[in-house]
Ligand SMILES: [Fe+2]
């Protein structure tokens with residue numbers, strides 16, 4: 001049997017100043033919202049006032065989020081297992097909040113759909129590019145960790161999950177929700193949930209950034225692996241946006257679709273800039289100091 005070392009009864013205790021432990025504390029304070037408490041009465045009324053094109057646009061966004069949240073809920077476990085196996089207790093403590101929050105996000109979008117009466121099959125909103133990401137690339141990168149817990153495999157999984165799906169695609173999705181619903185002053189329940197979700201996701205992305213910076217500090221060659229993986233994924237983000245825009249010059253809510261594309265491009269470069277800061281650095285303190293969330 002493997003020899004176990006108990007940390008919390010040793011003089012080490014818990015690393016209370018460490019980034020993941022602080023993130024765990026933050027999640028307990030801020031991640032307590034309950035999707036069941038959100039009132040969708042006004043959303044139901046607003047939904048009736050939208051025209052067919054506007055409904056179609058919002059439904060496309062919701063159905064992509066709904067499936068995305070379900071996918072990340074189902075796919076996270078192998079990463080938690082890999083981290084736990086390495087005995088990284090504070091990281092695993094944070095990850096318990098991470099998985100709980102993804103479950104709440106899945107619940108939230110289903111509640112929205114139920115509230116506005118859209119209970120039919122929405123899978124036609126998942127384009128080929130969307131399917132490639134959420135039906136193939138994401139589950140494959142995460143499932144790989146069941147049998148391969150190498151630093152390379154963990155880094156690639158985190159790039160796909162935290163940097164790309166959460167840090168680029170989901171962030172772009174929030175931008176689109178705000179650009180349409182907030183400027184129109186409608187669907188307050190949906191927007192309230194999106195605000196909560198966005199805060200949760202900033203912690204998830206913060207952890208992913210920490211994890212990748214830690215891995216790059218420990219294994220400098222992983223920076224190239226991370227850059228290559230992001231380079232592979234970037235065209236998919238552009239394509240999925242183009243599919244969403246569908247050659248429109250103006251969105252159904254009056255906004256400029258080009259702004260969404262610009263936002264995606266900015267997210268892609270911001271993620272890489274933050275990770276590049278870890279290159280050539282060894283200090284643990286560097287990781288602690290660089291995280292912004
Ligand atoms: Fe989520």
Ligand SMILES: [Fe+2]
Nearest residue numbers: 102166201204
């Ligand atoms: Fe997340």
